[in-house]
Amino acid sequence: MSCVAVEASSLGVFNVMQFGAIADGTKDNTEAFGAAWKAACEWKGPSSLVIPEGTFLVGPVLFKGPCPNASPVVVQVKGKVKASTDMSKYPSDDWIVFQYVDGLLLTGGGTFDGQGASAWSLNQCPKKAHCKLLPTSLKFSFITNGAIRGINSVDSKLFHMLLFGCKNMEVQSIKISAPADSPNTDGIHIGSSSNITISRSQIGTGDDCISLGPGSTQVTVDNVFCGPGHGISVGSLGKRPNEGDVEGLHVKNCTISDTTNGLRIKTWEDSDSSSASNFTYEDIVMNNVANPIIIDQEYCPYASCSHKGPSRVKINNISFKNIRGTSTSKVAVNLLCSRAFPCENVKLDDIKLKYNDQGEDSTASCTNVNGVSAGVQIPPTCL
Numbered sequence: 160m161s162c163v164a165v166e167a168s169s170l171g172v173f174n175v176m177q178f179g180a181i182a183d184g185t186k187d188n189t190e191a192f193g194a195a196w197k198a199a200c201e202w203k204g205p206s207s208l209v210i211p212e213g214t215f216l217v218g219p220v221l222f223k224g225p226c227p228n229a230s231p232v233v234v235q236v237k238g239k240v241k242a243s244t245d246m247s248k249y250p251s252d253d254w255i256v257f258q259y260v261d262g263l264l265l266t267g268g269g270t271f272d273g274q275g276a277s278a279w280s281l282n283q284c285p286k287k288a289h290c291k292l293l294p295t296s297l298k299f300s301f302i303t304n305g306a307i308r309g310i311n312s313v314d315s316k317l318f319h320m321l322l323f324g325c326k327n328m329e330v331q332s333i334k335i336s337a338p339a340d341s342p343n344t345d346g347i348h349i350g351s352s353s354n355i356t357i358s359r360s361q362i363g364t365g366d367d368c369i370s371l372g373p374g375s376t377q378v379t380v381d382n383v384f385c386g387p388g389h390g391i392s393v394g395s396l397g398k399r400p401n402e403g404d405v406e407g408l409h410v411k412n413c414t415i416s417d418t419t420n421g422l423r424i425k426t427w428e429d430s431d432s433s434s435a436s437n438f439t440y441e442d443i444v445m446n447n448v449a450n451p452i453i454i455d456q457e458y459c460p461y462a463s464c465s466h467k468g469p470s471r472v473k474i475n476n477i478s479f480k481n482i483r484g485t486s487t488s489k490v491a492v493n494l495l496c497s498r499a500f501p502c503e504n505v506k507l508d509d510i511k512l513k514y515n516d517q518g519e520d521s522t523a524s525c526t527n528v529n530g531v532s533a534g535v536q537i538p539p540t541c542l
Contacts, residue, residue, distance in 0.1 A: 171206040171229075173199040175215070182213025182238060189218040200226035200260075207233040210269060214239045218248040219294070223258045230262035236269030236310065242296065244277040252292035252317065256300060263305040271296055273315035275341060282317070282342045288461060293317040293343075299325055308332055318345045319364065325352040333360045339387035339417075341365035346388065349375045351403060358382050367392040368418075373433065374403025379411075386416035390448070392423040393438070395458050397430020397472045408438040415443065415484075421451035422479070425458040426472040426497070436475040445484030451512050452479055454505075454528075456497040469499035476504045477530075483511040491538050492523035505530030511537045 173195045180191035199206040206229040217240055226232050242254050273296040284290040296315040301324040311334045312319040319335045337344040346362035349355055351374035358381040362368040368385035370392045415421050422440050445451045456470040491512035496502035505528055514521035525541035532540035
């Protein structure tokens with residue numbers, strides 16, 4: 160460690176420049192970032208890893224804990240962190256990974272640039288069931304008591320952010336952007352995680368703004384602007400055996416604009432058994448949204464699927480309240496549930512979704528659904 164780094168470490172502040180990083184946008188700073196993290200993680204007390212202003216080219220890097228004596232660890236990103244476009248540098252589908260940290264704050268107002276345009280043409284996943292995944296920009300694995308605030312992510316190669324095995328995390332005041340036609344660039348994907356809050360953020364991508372995978376519980380989405388993209392989705396569920404249940408989703412005070420779906424729950428046909436329950440969607444504005452409210456238990460994104468049997472994902476206790484705006488599809492409410500396990504306790508309360516075509520009214524479709532409706536119903540309820 161240099162004399163400058165030693166002096167900085169006496170304060171618990173570790174700047175990547177002091178470990179050899181150069182902010183010229185061309186030098187590979189992967190080793191410098193890893194060394195700065197190691198020093199911050201091993202510090203005997205609260206510590207900060209600082210990425211200052213400038214552009215830092217970085218290949219795959221793992222920020223791994225635990226950091227037992229350094230909690231909390233603050234990662235302050237002021238500049239731009241730019242992903243390598245050399246795909247041979249990525250041995251797995253990860254770019255930047257935070258792992259096994261209890262007490263993490265990622266902040267600073269800086270930007271992570273995945274340079275996805277260099278790789279999107281390589282993505283065969285929209286067409287093939289078995290495909291090679293491109294790198295996710297920011298992966299948080301088994302993080303406890305974490306926060307992501309004031310961070311920007313642009314043009315990820317695959318997902319922008321992935322939370323897996325996390326507990327008690329807050330995502331606030333972030334901005335995520337990628338072109339509407341960029342494949343599988345989900346904004347935030349959550350899997351096997353609990354007590355997650357996403358708030359006061361803007362997400363526009365080529366896929367789901369926010370998606371919940373199996374094992375996600377107690378997730379709150381509040382005051383998020385979504386668009387373009389595929390909306391706010393649960394699923395797809397039931398693709399693999401022994402998936403965890405999804406329970407306790409609360410989406411409120413959000414605006415969804417110019418997306419291919421609004422509020423969506425999707426499960427595969429012929430799936431193994433699991434459940435999706437206790438979801439509340441309330442006070443949502445839709446602007447020019449196709450499929451504003453949709454449950455699809457015959458989901459298949461490929462040209463052909465086996466269609467061997469019904470979905471065995473049980474959907475129960477789902478509430479849509481004060482959902483208003485405009486639909487680009489005539490069927491504004493489409494509840495297509497499993498013929499083997501019909502949706503139970505679905506409630507539509509004050510739905511005002513008008514079809515953009517001035518000559519026709521919006522409609523609703525219900526298949527294998529048990530539920531009730533209350534208040535204004537535009538389109539006329541099918542429950």
